[in-house]
Amino acid sequence: MSDSEVRRDGVHGERPGRDALVGQGLGEGGRTARRRGRRRGRRGEQLMVPEAEFTSYYGRPVISRPTWQPRDIAGYFFLGGLAGAGSVLAAGAEVTGRPVMARALKISSLVAVSGSAAALVHDLGRPERFANMLRVFRPTSPMSMGSWLLSGYGPAAGAAALLDVTGRLPRTARAATAGAALLGPAVAAYTAVLAADTAVPAWHDAYRELPFVFTGSAATAACGMALIASPVAENGPAVGGALFGVALETAAAKAMEHRLGMVAEPYRQGRGGRLMRAAQGLSAVGAAGAALAARRSRTAAVLSGAALLAASACTRFGVFHAGVASAEDPKYTVVPQRERLARRAS
Template sequence: MSVSEFDNYRPPEGRRRRGRRSAGRPGGPGSWFRRGNDGAREIPVVPDAQVEPYTSYYGRPVVKAPPWKKEIATYLFLGGVAGGSALLALGAQLTDRPILRRNARLAAMLGSAVGSTALIADLGRPERFLHMLRTIKPTSPMSLGSWVLVTFSTCAGVAAVSEVDRWTGSRLPLGPLRCVLRAVEPWSGVGAGLFGAPLAGYTAVLLSDTAMPTWNAAREDLPFVFVSSASLASGGLAMITTPVDEALPARLLALAGVAGDVVAQKVMESRMDPVAAEPLHQGTPGVLLKWTERLLLVGGLGTLVGGGNRAVAAVSGVALLGASACTRFGVFYAGLNSARDPRYTIEPQRRRLEARRAAGQTGDSITTVG
């Protein structure tokens, strides 16, 4: 007897009737037959689905949402912060800004560590993450993303340990490894910076590669939203932790992220199917994305006007971090919500089918009517 938690999704079974399956009679193996006064009578096993008012078999959704919880949304946010911080640290390394470099490297390491912990917590068992590293599948965003995360975390960790050792006056018990650490530190910083952008954006590709209507409808523009969100979050965090005389690159990155986020979100929603975009404006996702707009306004104006003031810069950085978190959580919950109502799946499919027929594409398996 199975005791899986997914047994809750199994439709209730009624009392079984004696009969026999018919493989060669009308209806095939999916039907039961009974003998009566009117001869062979077919009894359907599964009730007919109705597209108006968009109900499906047994009242179940048309597509099944992944069993992801808030830990995955946390990973989406912290992965963006870590990736943007590593890129910012690389810029500080190349322009000789030691405080900004140190703070950004530590942020990258902490973001990847806590984000990876949240990801593994959602998987349930740590060895499941290791199983994803057994092979490299170029066509799988999850496979490539797992390797990007591991490579990034390794590079960011080496650079961060070197910064901590230097910050504490070489008091870490490294022994002869200290010389090796100093030698590989610059290259680790470069590696973390190069893998930072893929880490910040691959999660958008992962979400849009699913069958969730809202995520899939945003597949062309969601990576730009996530990369912009990562930029403003990492810039905002550096504005909190770094003195203003070294934080100019952080302010510029934050402003670029604000502008990119506003434009990318507007373009994304304008190009999505109107029905598939509805979950972005309803319920919890709608509230979160409304707060994204408000926090972007506060953080962007504060950075532009008062970024040279330490207190204003810190408040603006907090607002930008909040805006990035609201974006990630809002998009995450909108995608899950879109799987619960068959309407978000059926109506866009109908429109795509009509568009293909109108364009003269009537000879393929999608548009051919049997």
């Protein structure tokens, strides 16, 4: 019992040292500990329980699944690459005195870009939607720039092929060939930028390497077409180009998978993984056949070219299906975000 008593004039009989002392009683060590605690709070609280494993709301995707059709958009990727790289190789063949290769590649580029545009328009649903994209010139939009690029490249590739076949207006034909060759690399690679500009994890996170994968794949396809359509005496540049394209695509794909970590799983698993492995195998077969026998045997050149064309198509379809798989599984969106936040906090 306390002997203190509360009267009108105050408290009487209280024991000393009973007042509540705010900020005192802990001593210098206590104040130092509190300052350390505040500093830790600014850096992030210490976890007292293990971090929870990843889950999502009933397994629902975090982002919308791409609604593009594989035949249209993956075909658009492949045919655009074949057309653009083919125009570059055609210009080189013309300058070095290989008329059969040059004409074959000009024709194949015209057919390929026509098929690529048709696939894009089919996916859009109505042809006027492509024309509507030309109403705006927006350098920050890959779709806008791609539409203008195709609008400039298509007529140049068409004029180069038609004038070469008819033999008319040789100066105009050379100018059209040069114009198509200048725009060709952009046509071959811009679809990678278009895919990486989306929120799809396997595409967006691969923005550094994907243009090199597409460029190597385009060179592989164009050189494969050259081996199929050219005589043995003219296919030397196609052999060298095929080896370069396969090396570039393989190196870029390996670097991409290494850097992406967990997000690279769709490139190794499922339909995307199967297609990417098929592309690697066909590329190896086509490159070996081209290097060892394509300059001596017409049959070997055709078979090697067909393998290279198929490899390029498998790469484009594999990249497409890997992207769709990464969008359907929410972990490829959420887990990398958590890892990035953790790195920033540390």
